[in-house]
Structure formats: structure tokens, C-alpha cells
Amino acid sequence: MARESTCRFAILGMLCREPMSGYDLRSAIERSVGHFWQESYGNLYPTLKQMAQEHLVELEPEEPSRGGRVRKAYRVTEAGRTALAQWLRRPVLPHVERNELLLKLFFGAQVGPTDSLAQVERSRSEAEGLLAALRLIDENVRHSRGDDPERPYWHLSIRAGLLGLEAHLRWCDEAREALQRMERTPGSTKKRKAK
Known part of the structure; x- marks a missing residue:
């Protein structure tokens, strides 16, 4: 059985705290859980897009930021909270650390x-x-x-x-x-x- 990507659950956990853009997510992960968990932008953005298609997250209403660019912030949906809670209750799969x-x-x-x-x-x-x-x-x-x-x-x-x-x-x-x-x-x- 293939190991499920845990990137989505790191994202859901962070979004339960507050809505964030992909950039904000990467920064929050680095500041809070960076000593034991890392996510790259190359993994975050495709995962966010997939999770939006699955209705686990949704875009907040767009608001212009400084510089005129539109900031895309995501928030967790009720389905996303349920998926996170289910994952948190499952046993941790054993793994071998690559050192x-x-x-x-x-x-x-x-x-x-x-x-x-x-x-x-x-x-x-x-x-x-x-x-x-x-x-x-x-x-x-x-x-x-x-x-x-x-x-x-x-x-x-x-x-x-x-x-x-x-x-x-x-x-x-x-x-x-x-x-x-x-x-x-x-x-x-x-x-x-x-x-």
C-alpha cells in the first residue's frame, strides 16, 4: 500500500489556525514545525490546488495586497477539518529515516x-x-x-x-x-x- 502524502495534512493543520496563502503556509511551517517537518513550494502549490478540487480547502475572497497583486489565501473547509481529524486519529506508519x-x-x-x-x-x-x-x-x-x-x-x-x-x-x-x-x-x- 502506498504511503499517503502527509503534505496535505500539514497544510490542513496550518489552515485550521488561520487562512493563508501558499507563501504564508511555507513561512508558517518553517517557523513552527520546521525542526521536524519541511515542505517546498514545489509541493505546496500543487497540493493546495488538488485539495481545492477535493473541497478540503477553498480560496478566500481575493484582496489586493501592497503592490497591486492579488493575494490568494486559502481556508480550510468543514470537509478539510474532518479529513484532518480522521488522519490525526490514525496510527503513525513506521518509517526508516534517510540519514x-x-x-x-x-x-x-x-x-x-x-x-x-x-x-x-x-x-x-x-x-x-x-x-x-x-x-x-x-x-x-x-x-x-x-x-x-x-x-x-x-x-x-x-x-x-x-x-x-x-x-x-x-x-x-x-x-x-x-x-x-x-x-x-x-x-x-x-x-x-x-x-
């Missing part, structure tokens, strides 16, 4: 520990930046005023991101130590000859 760093490390003997260490260091640096940004988001969510019923759910997803990044940084430190030991070990830096 390019781990794939490169798995085949690291082909280039040696120095090149593999450089990959780990880059990943560690990126993770540190993401962790700092996510900590700021966490602070804002925890200290925001009001009784928004979505806030505890946001906090749960942020915590998963924080803990995952902290674990990744610990793993990077272990990998760094192992690769540095390999660099100091005679014979471990020899590359295999291509056949």
Missing part, C-alpha cells in the same frame, strides 16, 4: 577517518545552531501569555526536537573521539583502492 550522514559514515572506510571526522564536525556545528534556535522558540512558547489550547502540544514537539538534538550532539562527541583514535592508529587512514 545521509550515517550512510556516509557506514562507507567511511573508503575515504578514511579524517574525511569522516569532517562530516561529523559539520553535522555537530549545524546541530548546535539548530539547538540554539529551538531553545529560543521553546522560551517563547513557555513564556507566551494566554491560554492557547495548542501551546502544550507545541511544547511537546519542541521538547522532542530539543532532546533529539542534544542526543545527536552527544553522539557527535562520541563519534569524534572514535574517529580521532582511528586517525592516530597506523593503517586506519589508508584508503581502499578502487577496483
Whole structure:
């Protein structure tokens, strides 16, 4: 059975918050769930068009924006809310994460520990930046005023991101130590000859 595209449900969830254009959707996804979910414009616009044909979303009355262009904002329909609720109740399908760093490390003997260490260091640096940004988001969510019923759910997803990044940084430190030991070990830096 083919896996159903979850792009449509990310869109429906965002539109339950407020009507948005495709550009607004992409920005909202990046700002709110970007640490664990990404959508490209190339995927958003065709999905929005298809969802409009299925009556899950509809265009709001058009209003000119600054510059005279017409802003196309979508809102979720009742059918869209029902589809989102049904999807939220279904079990999460298991999946295997595609992790390019781990794939490169798995085949690291082909280039040696120095090149593999450089990959780990880059990943560690990126993770540190993401962790700092996510900590700021966490602070804002925890200290925001009001009784928004979505806030505890946001906090749960942020915590998963924080803990995952902290674990990744610990793993990077272990990998760094192992690769540095390999660099100091005679014979471990020899590359295999291509056949």
C-alpha cells in the first residue's frame, strides 16, 4: 500500500489556525514545525490546488495586497477539518529515516577517518545552531501569555526536537573521539583502492 502524502495534512493543520496563502503556509511551517517537518513550494502549490478540487480547502475572497497583486489565501473547509481529524486519529506508519550522514559514515572506510571526522564536525556545528534556535522558540512558547489550547502540544514537539538534538550532539562527541583514535592508529587512514 502506498504511503499517503502527509503534505496535505500539514497544510490542513496550518489552515485550521488561520487562512493563508501558499507563501504564508511555507513561512508558517518553517517557523513552527520546521525542526521536524519541511515542505517546498514545489509541493505546496500543487497540493493546495488538488485539495481545492477535493473541497478540503477553498480560496478566500481575493484582496489586493501592497503592490497591486492579488493575494490568494486559502481556508480550510468543514470537509478539510474532518479529513484532518480522521488522519490525526490514525496510527503513525513506521518509517526508516534517510540519514545521509550515517550512510556516509557506514562507507567511511573508503575515504578514511579524517574525511569522516569532517562530516561529523559539520553535522555537530549545524546541530548546535539548530539547538540554539529551538531553545529560543521553546522560551517563547513557555513564556507566551494566554491560554492557547495548542501551546502544550507545541511544547511537546519542541521538547522532542530539543532532546533529539542534544542526543545527536552527544553522539557527535562520541563519534569524534572514535574517529580521532582511528586517525592516530597506523593503517586506519589508508584508503581502499578502487577496483
